[in-house]
Amino acid sequence: MSIFNLFKRSTVKCPRCLGKRFVDWDDIRRLNRQLKWVPAPCAYCDATGRVPKEMLSKVSVDCMYLTIDLPESVIEKIKEGDPETVEKGKLRELFVDHLIQYSEHHHLTENLDAESIANLYLKFEAEKAPFAVTKEELIKYIQGVIELKKTVIE
Ligand SMILES: [Zn+2]
Numbered sequence: 367m368s369i370f371n372l373f374k375r376s377t378v379k380c381p382r383c384l385g386k387r388f389v390d391w392d393d394i395r396r397l398n399r400q401l402k403w404v405p406a407p408c409a410y411c412d413a414t415g416r417v418p419k420e421m422l423s424k425v426s427v428d429c430m431y432l433t434i435d436l437p438e439s440v441i442e443k444i445k446e447g448d449p450e451t452v453e454k455g456k457l458r459e460l461f462v463d464h465l466i467q468y469s470e471h472h473h474l475t476e477n478l479d480a481e482s483i484a485n486l487y488l489k490f491e492a493e494k495a496p497f498a499v500t501k502e503e504l505i506k507y508i509q510g511v512i513e514l515k516k517t518v519i520e
Contacts, residue, residue: 376419380411381427387413397428400514401466401507402459409434409441421445430462431455461497469511480508 379385383393390405407413409432410425424447425432431454432444443451468491472483484504492498499507 377416378419378422380408380415380417381422382410383408383415385415387411387415399428399430401510402430402462403433406434409436412441429455430459457496461495464495465507466511469508470515473508473512473515480505480512483508 380387382397383389386393387408388405389403389408394400394403394405408415410421410427410429411417413434425445429444432441436444440451444455465487468487469480469483472478472486478486484501487504487508488501
């Protein structure tokens with residue numbers, strides 16, 4: 367055994383981007399994070415392609431909240447398992463899941479388009495929601511939900 371191994375941190379190929387340093391649509395589909403992520407440099411390995419082994423047990427590879435657009439301090443907190451940050455991440459995912467279900471439901475049962483669903487959401491749901499969204503963001507997002515649903519059904 368080479369003495370240099372003593373100094374090398376034990377790392378593994380990043381399971382999120384498969385070592386490419388970039389999360390693309392294939393990764394997003396593989397991890398079932400359509401509607402939740404867009405292609406971007408990988409936040410799990412910090413775009414290095416490798417992660418410390420212990421990272422795998424600390425943060426799940428498909429942790430939705432951990433994306434590259436977060437401030438570095440928040441990314442650090444997620445990786446450290448800071449309870450408040452982890453809780454906020456969970457809340458964020460629940461919020462998005464609810465929005466997806468809400469959109470699917472109104473599209474499938476009432477055949478509403480994205481704008482009508484957004485209006486309905488803003489009128490009845492937005493006040494209770496833990497995160498604020500603009501109407502423009504909502505319409506774009508709901509459009510994405512409807513389109514994904516179509517490709518799944520076809
Ligand atoms: Zn990665």
